Amino acid sequence: MATLFVVGTPIGNLEDITLRALRVLKEVDLILCEDTRVTKRLLLKYEIGTPTMSYHAQSKLAKVDKILSLLEEGKNLALVSDAGTPCISDPGALLVSQILDSKVKGQLLNVSVVPIPGPSALVTALSSAGISVAEFTFLGFLPHKKGRETLFKEIADSSRVIAFYESPHRIEKTLESLEKFCGTERNIIIARELTKIYEEFARGTVSDVKAHFAENPDRIRGEFVVIVLGRM
Helix, strand or coil, rough: CCEEEEEEEECCCCCCCHHHHHHHHHHHEEEEEHHHHHHHHHHHHHCCCEEEEEEECCCCCCHHHHHHHHCCCCCEEECCCCEEEEHHHHHCCHHHHHHHHCCCCCCCCCCEEEEECCCCCCCCCCCCCCCCCCEEEEECCHHHHHHHHHHHHHHHHCEEEEEEEECCCCHHHHHHHHHHHHCCEEEEEECCCCCCCCCCCEEEEEEHHHHHHHHCHHCCCCCCCECCCCCC
């Protein structure tokens, strides 16, 4: 039986990787990467010479067919994303689904999917947010247009903690939307550059955090985790 290992990799600091993950990346026949250039920086640091192949949201069906063919041959593969745990707001989820549902010669592909736990920006942010998160709702990346306003209305009405990812290109518009739908006094936490040199947690009301980034435009960089506290 071939195995696809879903391997969590660092979200910033390259030391944040498990011994098991390093062993698996050394032992598999091929590593499927979101961006081979990003992954090779990690492999170079740990002197791992395993071949790599790109797999990302724009990969064509021919690439999936190639991956299925390798697994059918009994090759063991590792799936990684540029940062964090694959398949969480990540195109790897579709690949895993296709592998588990694929039929070869009329039979389901005999492949074991094995998770190798690792870093997650979501869990990292929540762990140091200083709030109770016995339950929360994760929205991944918010849509750019269709359904975006509806989601902000749901966030405004929620009594649960809401967490989602945002890019530096949209964080200011997101803060404007939070102010519009949640009001200026809703408490939020924004984590950015997690595990990196310029890691930062901005805490306070929507108004406070919006003012913070307006006064420090140089800090609008990196990936953001936005945490919105529930409506009281």
